[in-house]
Amino acid sequence: MGYLDDMNELGHEQVVFCRNADVGLRAIIAIHDTTLGPALGGVRMWPYKDEAEAFKDALRLARGMTYKAAAAGLNLGGGKAVIIGDPKRDKSEALFRAFGRFVESLGGRYITAEDVGTDVNDMEFIFMETRFVTGVHTAHGGSGDPSPVTAYGIIQGLKACANERFGTDSLQNLKVAIQGLGNVGFHFAQYLKDEGARIVACDIDPNRARRAEEELGVQIVGPDEIYDAVCDVFSPCALGAVLNDKTIPRLKCKVVAGGANNQLQDDRHGDELQKRGILYAPDYVINAGGLTNVYCELEGYNRERALRMTRGIFYNLRRVFDIAKQVGIPTYRAADRLAEERIGLLQKIKRTFVPPQFRRRMFTPVD
Ligand code: NAD
Numbered sequence: 482m483g484y485l486d487d488m489n490e491l492g493h494e495q496v497v498f499c500r501n502a503d504v505g506l507r508a509i510i511a512i513h514d515t516t517l518g519p520a521l522g523g524v525r526m527w528p529y530k531d532e533a534e535a536f537k538d539a540l541r542l543a544r545g546m547t548y549k550a551a552a553a554g555l556n557l558g559g560g561k562a563v564i565i566g567d568p569k570r571d572k573s574e575a576l577f578r579a580f581g582r583f584v585e586s587l588g589g590r591y592i593t594a595e596d597v598g599t600d601v602n603d604m605e606f607i608f609m610e611t612r613f614v615t616g617v618h619t620a621h622g623g624s625g626d627p628s629p630v631t632a633y634g635i636i637q638g639l640k641a642c643a644n645e646r647f648g649t650d651s652l653q654n655l656k657v658a659i660q661g662l663g664n665v666g667f668h669f670a671q672y673l674k675d676e677g678a679r680i681v682a683c684d685i686d687p688n689r690a691r692r693a694e695e696e697l698g699v700q701i702v703g704p705d706e707i708y709d710a711v712c713d714v715f716s717p718c719a720l721g722a723v724l725n726d727k728t729i730p731r732l733k734c735k736v737v738a739g740g741a742n743n744q745l746q747d748d749r750h751g752d753e754l755q756k757r758g759i760l761y762a763p764d765y766v767i768n769a770g771g772l773t774n775v776y777c778e779l780e781g782y783n784r785e786r787a788l789r790m791t792r793g794i795f796y797n798l799r800r801v802f803d804i805a806k807q808v809g810i811p812t813y814r815a816a817d818r819l820a821e822e823r824i825g826l827l828q829k830i831k832r833t834f835v836p837p838q839f840r841r842r843m844f845t846p847v848d
Contacts, residue, residue: 484536491544495590496536499583504575505566509535510583510591511543513559516824519589520560521615521776522546523596524580524607526568539563545742545765546772551820552801553769554793555776560591568598577603581610589613594775601625615775624778624787627771632668634770634791635740636676638762639714641798642736646760647713653677658710658734661719662686662693665740665768669718670697683707684719714738717764722746724761729753738762751813763816766797 488496494515499508509532512520522543529535539561547559564580566572584593584607594616595604601623607614608621617623624630639657640650647655657673659666659682667689670680674697681700684690693699702710708731715734717723721743729750737744737759744764745751754761770791777787797819805815 487536487540491540493540493543496539497583497587497591499580501579504573504579505571506576506579507532507535507565508562508580508583509539509565510562510587511536511539511560512587512591513540513543514547514824515558515590516828517551517558518556519592519613520546520558521550521592521594521772522559522561523594523616524562524564524599524603525596526564526566526572526598526603528567529563529565532565535563535565547824548817548820549765549769549772550776551823552763552766552797552816553773554797554823555769555773557772557776561596562591562593564599572603574606577606578610581607581614584613585611587613592779615778617778619782622782624774624782624784626664627774628664629668630774630787630791631665631740631768631771632672633788634773634794635665635669635716635718635738635767636672637770637792637795638767638798639716639736639738641795641802642714642738642760642762644799645802646735651676654679655714656681656712657714657716658682658707658712659699659716659718660704660707660723660739661717661741662689662699663719666716666718667693667697669716669740670699674698681707681710681712708732710734717741717744724750724754726750729757732757732759734759736760736762738767739764740768742768745813748813751811755811760802761812762798763801763813766801766816766819767794769794769797 493513495512497510542561543559550557592613601618604614604617608617619625644650656679662684683702683704685704690701694701708728711733714736715732716739718740724744725746773791774787801812801815805812
């Protein structure tokens, strides 16, 4: 199959191959769907073994962003970029500025941000060449590190899970097992502590585990023991694919709700959780706080607005659970349906022509 066949299969609009041999740039920008707005998604830097692997990853990640933005109620489409290279070795000012010029050339159809292998310093170089970049440092009027807002969103989502499973929004005394005490996991633990929850957690990095133990009084267990923890909620906040054939039979929780991306190794693992009576909060719905935060940057960042919009995750998850029950499908499928329905409906309002100067962006109404 060729590149266009792959795009066709996943429904992509556009893929841009970018090259500047003088600075060693080889990048791919994938735009999946711009029905709802400009395609926003981070730029990943990774030593892909070849361009076919990079292309596949860009396509898969861009499509994921379409669903995430749509389910979050944002006026954004889905896109993602990948730079082929080793982030430890190959970064330079010229590389990121060259990439920024390609982003600028798309005129706002694609907006970039940080992702695996890139950080706020790299965004500064991109920012020198284009306005179409988010996750810029607060010193430049950007929103800075998104992880506290991501964690705040997981708390809102967890309240919706508690409501669904235990009949109360309160997280008081809930026992939560957190896998990963990095940027998201640590802030999440902090919020949980304020809510009166009990926490057991792990991290493969002993320094991170110790910090959570000392600063938050979190009970620490070994990285492999976390799957066996007797708890109400298992919260993956580290890597993807942690819900699989080996781990699911070990879980002793009633809810899975966490910040990590791509938690299900395969779709069938979402079915398996449902069969076992474990309520799964679809990852891209519950971890949308970070995306919501950078979205707010597009109109001039305001923390209050970012948090207010992030509280919408509570209602988005309730809607997912309602669809799952009404249609009789697992929650991960209900999330896809929520996203697809919104894209389908909002496509229809575009029948009415409105001159561009009269349009304004609409923020999601919550509380
Ligand atoms: P991070 O790198 O700061 O933290 C990840 C932590 O997990 C690290 O401390 C690492 O040592 C630990 N870890 C790795 N493997 C582990 C294992 N097997 N067991 C226990 N701990 C392990 O990353 P982050 O920004 O906190 O992101 C965490 C997850 O959330 C990622 O999947 C990321 O894609 C997703 N996510 C992050 C954001 C955000 O705002 N940062 C937004 C949406 C989704």
